[in-house]
Amino acid sequence: MIVSLRVDADPQAVKRELTALGLWIASVERGLGSGGVQFVVAPHSTGVDPAQVAQIEGVGSVSVPVPEHPQIDQQGPQVMVKGHAIGGPRPTFMCGPCSVESSEQIESIAARVAPLGVTFLRGGAFKPRSSPYNFQGHGDPALTWMREAATRHGLRVVTEVLSEHDVSAVAELADLIQIGSRNMQNFALLKRVGRAHKPVLLKRAMSATIEDWLLAAEYLLHHGASGVVLCERGIRGFDPSTRNLVDLTAVALLAHVHRLPVIVDPSHGTGRRDLILPLSKAALAAGAAGVMIETHDDPGKALSDGPQALRGDELQAVLTQLTEAAR
């Protein structure tokens, strides 16, 4: 926001009024020649009605940013996925293994998580792995195994798509299509997924600004997605003590100011089981619409990300506590 003062205004007095409203002055600028003072208001300032600012004594005019992502700005805080409202009154739980490893594995996990209040079965059929030598997912068969297990247990399916070629298969079998953090700005994929006209879970890239993230959501909506749910899974930090840095400041901002649904993934965010409960509670307290948690019947045999996967009893304890805290 730019606040332009009248030439006869008292800049200190105007600054006091802006401060009282919670606005930070990012820079003070002075017009060339006999021009007056202009304040650029910091983007991290609180939400205030510009019309109210315009009425401050001494303010000549107020300009506001032209919207860059109008569709996501107007989406609202709820996204419906097969009758379930993500962003509704109760938190959404998305649980399952990192990778779908077999028909039996996913059936067993679906059967286990369904009674715990979980509404989405998660699991990777196509896996983005940093190394070409690691397990890359079972692909199409895994999609089918997961769909069948989910249907048997009344669960919805959320799963990641990596390749443009797989979008139609994933769109057919998944209820919510996941875009992974490494593909947040894979615009060819965003366009193709948008054209599937389904709801999408968009993970934040490792160092995406909130603006980048919202623009990626705009791509999806512009190309036809029926809704976008954001997913914070930890950003790149500088501290080796934690695997990633779960940015709950961004979650609070998106939930309370932008009023958009955000799911938090503490499994990838922290990489360690013993922090999943406190960070899940913190995520919901910050305004998250739900959490995505990895679970495995035998983490030691998981084909990917075993160390962060909760065992069945651990998951049950976590979900019980989250459900109680959300009451």
Next chain:
Amino acid sequence: MIVSLRVDADPQAVKRELTALGLWIASVERGLGSGGVQFVVAPHSTGVDPAQVAQIEGVGSVSVPVPEHPQIDQQGPQVMVKGHAIGGPRPTFMCGPCSVESSEQIESIAARVAPLGVTFLRGGAFKPRSSPYNFQGHGDPALTWMREAATRHGLRVVTEVLSEHDVSAVAELADLIQIGSRNMQNFALLKRVGRAHKPVLLKRAMSATIEDWLLAAEYLLHHGASGVVLCERGIRGFDPSTRNLVDLTAVALLAHVHRLPVIVDPSHGTGRRDLILPLSKAALAAGAAGVMIETHDDPGKALSDGPQALRGDELQAVLTQLTEAAR
């Protein structure tokens, strides 16, 4: 942790066992010549008893890091300050203005916050300001004003010291001495403050790793501080949408794994009033021992950081909700 395998071990089998325990392999190393395999376990892995690792089939030996900061490691989760346990069963609230501006101002705020369950009055007598042209605090007189107001209302005092020369004055009047984020590695100050034999609130530097932070705490304890409470106030991020990035992953790690008391400062952390409630709730959910929140009777007239200061009614609403959530 280094896990050395016996020469005849099956590395995949050992890896499965480590994974089942929640441990990540940071690197796989192979001995020169006919040496066996060694795994370096990532520092962000979960806490596991090394003796348990040593008993895994195929493991020859296990080494663990030599402690670098033994005193803070053994401090424990509670620090007593004049009869109040920070890190005890109930969250600690530290509230007050950014700067102590006058005897009347601090008296008025102390009177207002005392009935709300606040146990510490905060306020700056000496202010670290990025620009030499900004208000630098009222200094010694402000210390006295704050001490008197606190005493009248049964509050404890926490306030920052910037200069070695002011340590004795601050130590005499404050109950908890604050080291600001810009001085976290001002070792001359840490030594001098340690020698005051008082409890200290140590704010994290803008880009300090957790290891840096614990070593700074170690300086304080080594030189005589009676206890160290850590304070997360937002780290340097890359996103202009938020002023800083409140690192609740670090808070959860310190609270649940290191078992140390951490206060979170959402006022500096976010810079915006409308996020203070959700981030305070999230901080407590993540394991914080309390929160530090700025308040001002008239934020527009604050001599520093007005935009982030809650008005009286706003603070009351926030503390009521935090108290309820903590029950």
Next chain:
Amino acid sequence: MIVSLRVDADPQAVKRELTALGLWIASVERGLGSGGVQFVVAPHSTGVDPAQVAQIEGVGSVSVPVPEHPQIDQQGPQVMVKGHAIGGPRPTFMCGPCSVESSEQIESIAARVAPLGVTFLRGGAFKPRSSPYNFQGHGDPALTWMREAATRHGLRVVTEVLSEHDVSAVAELADLIQIGSRNMQNFALLKRVGRAHKPVLLKRAMSATIEDWLLAAEYLLHHGASGVVLCERGIRGFDPSTRNLVDLTAVALLAHVHRLPVIVDPSHGTGRRDLILPLSKAALAAGAAGVMIETHDDPGKALSDGPQALRGDELQAVLTQLTEAAR
């Protein structure tokens, strides 16, 4: 690297020897029970022959990391592209517009840059744009325009591919296929591009570690790429004074230690024309194999990234100075 000491060794003496070789001790670990001391050597330490370390008095054994990306490790510092050696004795210049806007535009630029020692014509036919509402490139026709202009003037073509569907068209017309920073971990694209069996220019993602980057290169080689040239284009920083942060420490490391060819893109790296010359000189001094610089006949009419594009006379001055400095 892990250095295991004999039980009777003097750890301080061994540490002195390691230090003398330029090695940093990342952590000191002690074996459970009566175990000896082990040092984990920091990954940022200098290159040293492990056999030399093994002969230090008191060292029992030395382990070295198992290679994670053997193919890129063995590629070597030169990549041949249609008879031109990137990483050869003279720096490689890649110049052209951000976007290929018309047949006439690219012809005019090709004619202008060819006499300046430029060997690659760069230009985008498919453009990754943060917003869906920005110009996305002219696509296939632009590829043809660029190929024809390049051929007429004896230039090679480097251009980005965004979609798996466009790989065959790009592979047919380009000499060097560019993967943009937003797609560095778009593994579906990496696999598809690898299968084109051509040399690839792989830009670093905004917050990729060097390890991530090398693993992405490994994907390309593993799937068939004939060579990989790395391209540093600025990483995500925290300072709004510069658009990105050109990481010449990484360039020096890759060039001198990993011995791989790295091109630096100061146009995207800095976003400002007046820093392109000093950063180009610095890049070559740090060990870069060449630079990629944007140019436009009329930057005000560029369809993308005009502010950073050098005008013809500016480019000529820059290349003249770089050529002289490289002598």
Next chain:
Amino acid sequence: MIVSLRVDADPQAVKRELTALGLWIASVERGLGSGGVQFVVAPHSTGVDPAQVAQIEGVGSVSVPVPEHPQIDQQGPQVMVKGHAIGGPRPTFMCGPCSVESSEQIESIAARVAPLGVTFLRGGAFKPRSSPYNFQGHGDPALTWMREAATRHGLRVVTEVLSEHDVSAVAELADLIQIGSRNMQNFALLKRVGRAHKPVLLKRAMSATIEDWLLAAEYLLHHGASGVVLCERGIRGFDPSTRNLVDLTAVALLAHVHRLPVIVDPSHGTGRRDLILPLSKAALAAGAAGVMIETHDDPGKALSDGPQALRGDELQAVLTQLTEAAR
């Protein structure tokens, strides 16, 4: 800079003209009611005379930021230290050990470096160490040893001060007073050092923005320093492959746009000997006024930072090449 358009202006046409000048539009804002368009120009844009912008067809008025640090803005690119111009036509070399360990050690090093074109002897008498258990420097005696060695060999002295109490001693014996990165925003120290009326070498804090850094320099000048030389020593990065990240983009910006003298410290910046030569060359090419390089007669016996210290022959080779490159 804010560019306000006339109500009848064509925003696209104005944008083209701004782009042609190298200016980036950070945000497009529109006045409430019938107000016109305003462009906020990004701070990382190129330097342009605002009067030129004001003359663009359609521009109504132009505002420029009110200077926040007028004294450092006007200092200029050269700082004289005892007759030597840092920022003059030839690069300045500052060499010596990390810590001053004995009278003999510093004498030997001074004798060795003086003939190599080095003008400043560097060395720590007071050492900022992350751990309280590490060597903290020999203090006052080390100052004297260094002063005497420097004088005998016609060298100037640069050394760090950590405590307000030591400022007068350091100011008496050093020619250039160093503020370390951990104290860049230790405002009590900045004020005290300023009052010594000497030239100061101000190292950048690990995550300081350029604006923070310039404001710290302003503190020094405002309180009386006779000149400020900036020193880039590597910022906090996210990649464990390098110890820090030497930010040569910042160096180029400060040298070429702000026109201030910057020294680069590749020893701390990289932590490894084999990158000191390429990064020193790159630093000078980017516009640095000189480099600060650690050297030790026997790095294995250094009391601090031995792995990064060049041996005598290595330093000689580096300085010879830098001198040749600078011709």
